[in-house]
Amino acid sequence: TKEQFITQFKKRLSEKYAMGVEDASPTELYNTLGSLMHSAYSSDRHHTWRQYLLNKQKQAYYFSIEFLPGKLMASNLLNMDWLETVEEGLAELGIDLADLTEVEQDMALGNGGLGRLASCFMDSIASCGLPGNGNGIRYEYGLFKQKFIDGHQVELPDDWLSTGNVWEVRKDSKAVDVCFYGQVHLEEDANGKLKPVYKNQQVLRAVPYDTGMIGYKNNIVNNMRLWSVEIPNSEESKYRSLEERRTIEDLTAVLYPDDSNAKGQMTRLAQEYFFVSAGIQSIVRYYHTLKEPIHRIHEYVAIHINDTHPALCIPEFMRIMLDEEGMSWEEAWAVTLKVMSYTNHTIMAEAMEKWPIDMLKQLLPRIYQIIEEIDRRFVEETELKVHDRSIIDRTRIINHNQVHMAHLAIIGSHSINGVAKLHSELLKTVVLHDFYSLYPARFNNKTNGIAERRWLQLANRPLSSVLDKTIGTSWRDNPEDLQQLLNYQDDQKVLNALAAAKRQNKENLAALIKKTQDITVSPDAIFDVQIKRLHAYKRQLLNLMHIIKCYQDIKNNPDSEFYPRVFIFGAKAAPSYAYAKTIIKCINETANLVNNDPDVKDRLKIVFLENYNVSLAEVIIPAADVSEQISLASKEASGTSNMKLMLNGAVTIATLDGANIEIRDAVGEENINIFGITEQEVYDYYESNTYSAVSYFEKDPVIRRVLEAFIDGTIPNIQSEGREVFDSLIRYNDEFFVLRDFESYVKAQEKITECYKDKRKWQKISLINIANAGVFSADETVKRYADDIWQIEPVTEYSSKKG
Template sequence: MLSEVKTFQKEYMTQFEDLYAYSYEEGTDTERFLALGLLLRRYYGDRWKESVSEYRQDKKRQVYYFSMEYLPGRQLKSNLLNLGLLQTARTAIDGLGLDFDQIVRAEVDPALGNGGLGRLASCFMDSMASTGIAGNGCGIRYRYGLFKQKFVNGHQIELPENWLRNLNVWEVRREGKAVTVRFGGTVELVPNADNDLKPVYHNTQTILAVPYDTPQIGYHNKTVNTLRLFSAEVPYEDETAYQTPQERNAVKQITEVLYPDDSNYEGRLLRLKQEYFLCSAGIQTIVNHFKGLKLEWSEFPEKVAIHINDTHPTLCIPELMRILLDDEGLSWEQAWNIIHKTFSYTNHTILAEAMERWPVDMVERTLPRIMQIIWEINRRHYLIKGALYGQDIAHKTAPVIDGQVQMAHLAILASHSVNGVAKLHTEILENYTLRNFKLISPAKFNNKTNGITLRRWVMLANEPLSNLIDQRIGKEWRSSPKEVSLLKAYQTDKKLLKELLAVKKANKERFAAYVADQMNIEIDPNALFDVQIKRLHAYKRQLLQALHIIDRYWRIKEDPGSIQQPRVFIFGAKAAPSYHYAKEIIKLINALADLVNNDPEVSEFIKVVFVENYGVSLAELIIPSADLSEQISLSGKEASGTSNMKLMANGALTIGTLDGANVEIRDSVGEDNLFLFGLKADEVENLKASHIYHSADYYHNNPRIKRILDTLIDGTIPDIEEEGRDIFDSLVTYNDEYFLLKDFDSFVDAQDQADLAFQDPHEWARKCLLNIAASGNFSSDYTVLRYAKEIWKVDPGLHLFNIQDFS
């Protein structure tokens, strides 16, 4: 170990001086980080080259995972961990008189994702490499990514997140692999010498798609996969076509921000261009790779598995059809057969109204050839499915309905596999949302419950907990996550439970120090830390928690002895820029924080902390400190959730509805070790279908609820006159779409049970331990192995990864 450290120190000093021409002692933390990252490239460079070469030479079947989002977080510690160099690097850097952790914090979080969808994609990339699966990510290299969130007078303000202001030390620009993407113009079909119709393009706009590759390093093995992100640039040979700054900026805009505001036509058009840009660039890259293998086109599905993560990359389907038909001369039947065997699709939403669709006229103007192909898919669908199942079913499942291209329909019809992301989610898809597709293609549907990588969320985010686990059960769990279940044997070990509480207390103190420094709010680490961190959306019901805080406020004001357990309510969430109602909820929570945090009668028992610009690094700080995990979406609305898994893996107890993966968490950890409340999914559906729910009745007949809702409009909470009235109306006048008032009493009862349980530290710690012990079941390593076996049909390198059972 000592010799490794000395060697690492010498290499680091040389790297720094070669880079900056002065000593590391004179550098900034950013410079020190960049030097460390560049040094690390020497350690994984050969592995990366060998993995790519092996895949090519062995003509391995490779997975190409298309996602509009990736949310990798800081990558320095992750790469060091996976290379087996974390302790070596920490000892070496600290030994030079530097602060390793401070250098780690100098890395900027890549702003490439929003929430669970993007984080899932990054967990999958990590798990594919760690299980030895030949996997590639395809995405967009956003210049600013998702916005940087700031609170001004409690309101969310969106600023550019300039995460590329310094060198991105991990990426490699592959200019020689660039491809061109066409937009607009017109396309006419002209007979050729063989009397086949071939497209001729006129007045199209050509964009250059330049790939930037980032290594995805497997845990303690030799696999290094590739995440390829594309950047839109003006083509070198066609620069004269972009003479004005406006024309050049229009090109750059395509890869500038994640999810541009779609509240107007221009914003929606930009989103459509982004999606096609990703799909065309990625598919062309795959085709170029396959053609280099010198194989027959019939072998394409044997070498390529393309997975669509949600509907955003659905245009991959007509784009590959375009290439096979127009460029390679295959017949429609040959091309469609390849498509069907190659593509698989993950659905991430239960809500039919949330499934993506595009106006036909927009697609025709922007992607004329793609729309021609979609029309032909639509025509053949009616012809074949109409004859088999009748025109009504054919219409309900068609790719084009009422002038709209239905992206989910297109993805389902073309793919050989369609999966949900939690047991309940898949059941709802099959029985309700997509039941007509289940009728015509029952074998396609399957479930793959989401997962998280414990490497990121325990080994890196919570090193003290990881070390404690090592001391009791050894390190086998680090490569075989289900081994963490051995902790169950220690649930009566008082010494371990005391140590577990000490780890939690230290993590809470760490977060409290951050809050004091960054937000000027003092919070008590002895209080119960109650955490709700996820996208701000009405169905996720952050508002329900806000109503609960208002209720506690009044209980304390009227009877200070009624609340015995102090709590810190911790929120982290961004609202989409055009999502007005969600932004009003943010304002409400921030105003509520100002009220309770500055009221001496209340602040002893309640503090509210809403962290700005929530992302992976903040999650790594918050999650290890959490005592209670809020998973309170209306049953039947959350597809899966993954924050529930991250929090339980760090010893937080779930309070939640039986929604998404909460159902499987309940089954895994036992109902006694979490707090359940609220309507079940079938009860929600029955209540909606019967039309007997009248939220105003709860307002008029439940004095507790009336007092809470009146607080929104009577001036008790300062500076929310407009927001309070809108939220009040949504709950009373417009009948409370997500049944907050129906679930409220049950929710408060569960919260009171949590208060009571927290009073017994030994029993609380035992429940925490059992949650940690059950968390291995939710490792994304097992999730991707199920994808590999049952959907992608690729062989993982299990000889590189110690997993005996992933069924």
């Protein structure tokens, strides 16, 4: 109760800091609340773990090199069912909970969609009472913080642990050794079995830090285990120089800031093996406590490989089964296949991870031997199955002196899934077609989902309370119940209430924009939002070109009618991705020009918010009117901001790409603005090789005028950047068909403006979007993973399925 909470809170504050509420800083109050919550859910955590153990329940382990939870306090309070009590209790003490949650640093151990998906899944797995755990890396520095200096992106380190982390628990007793380098050869042991003998290995200590993943009001607390590197006591004497120690500690120091882009570096490869080996060792160690025979491990353990970064799970699991459990190759392979499953998140060729053979051999000699044997057997077995030998060349793991991580992941997994219908189809028919012909039954689709509690209940309180008043509160437990809102699509009172909630969120965002960028925007304008990593295929450039067209229209005809719009961007570019940084500079300079031009009369504003992250998304998304999902068809595997924006009542402008297709299917053609060429047309262009960007430049005066602005000084301070953009389109033939889709994009934008003017119509479409967003709950997504891929079941108090 509130009273109990107040007593406990004061007591904890005084124990921790010897202070009263009046003297404590927000940080001290935050730490006090965090520690109180931590003690409160610890018993549930222990109980959850005991139940899994006693029931000997099969558990899933989600291996991901990225997790992107953002802040945890508010969502933990919600899931613990403490939120209201704590808010009221704190208010009584004169404390605003929002001031405390401000203090928490975002946990940003991920780049974007993939890492955020992993965290949405962690929330949903616990909330569905499913036995599933995360396994990853505890980076000392998260994704860089972005600043703009003269319109350029500058990266600053994200020292997120400097203020402490109230959620994690270091588990020294669960540490394991992970070995790198050295030489290995095989020797017969006493029983005539071949065993590896190692020389000169480097032994590192992997120390786990566990964070409770609290289920929504179900008393389940699962675990996200993140590994940190240390020098083992036994090896202390070896690494005496500071430099040597530094190289080792670097292993878990920083997250690689690449999104959809593979990067070949020894440290990255070492990171991949480090968390894979530590994770698998700890799983096998746990399995032994169950006292079940090792060849049945697949009945108790499922391991999920999130993108190819953890693909070394396959040879590492084989290594342990062979070298430590004494299995034959055939037995080991049979269980490995049953344990492993893999999700592919992209079809972009540059994101396909390949490691040079020499690097793998040097860093992981035994693992490399095992990969070689997997490859040899794959070739041998496939030769018997196929007529066309060229397929082997295209599918084998080791080829052209490189190890293909996706091939390894596919060959060693019983399930391979894409993340939206179109993406999964493209995997089967194009990108992984050869593998599909070899293993058709392994391929399946699991359309992404989002943690709707965080993205609606927590991020959008005004909308949530309208929903409560209109359809009751069941949607909070059951997102599909949002459908009931459809009964009110012509109810002016409800439409007005929804509009008022949106208005409040827009005022909130406008205040943040004023505070952080000193730009004044009017909540009466259309808030048009594109938030995602900066990437050429996502086509922020198409958005910018349309903005420039609007600006030029206003300049040519200052007194004509133009419905006010605020174009809002949030995007980080990988530090090494020069073209993406060029686009950022161009957007920022255009913003400078447009925002300060008196002719514009504030009808057009461009806001590029610095340092887009989970917390900022929680402010932007509830305030969005328009959701920009404008990637070139076929290139965005799924997208998840599209789902978050829809859930918050934004109306989507989209190509038929990724999960945009499922959104269209959910809301109907009339309630989404589709434009642009289809994936089929994209592939037809590839085939016929007939795309000519320059012809659009020559034939379309609007395109010509817009592109000239990049190079004729219209937009100041982008001499080299403007030229680079111009060349990418005209000289290098516009890889992502921006010019091809421009006209149809402009038309779709004009339709949006017309529709927005009809307030009632707009509000109705917005309502229909909210009402149909329940299908994108990650709860549903993880249940499908649980049923189809992992074969795990929700925990039940007295179940004893293993007798």
